[in-house]
Amino acid sequence: MKFGLRMPSLKRSIKARTIGKAKRAVKKAVIPGYGKKGMGWATNPKKAAYNKAYRKTSFSIWNLFK
Structure with a gap:
């Protein structure tokens, strides 16, 4: 298990905002209770x-930075 600072990954961040977002929207529409x-x-x-x-x-x- 990691303790402390997580290093950001630009590639993973972009993927989560594009492909991942679309996949989650489809799953939320099809599977009841998904994302709850x-x-x-x-x-x-x-x-x-x-x-x-x-x-x-x-x-x-x-x-x-927050």
């Missing part, structure tokens, strides 16, 4: 627990 708060705990609790800890122990470089 707390659904990660229902589908994959182990991954949800890891992600919760990861978000609390690491931060992005962009958070330093």
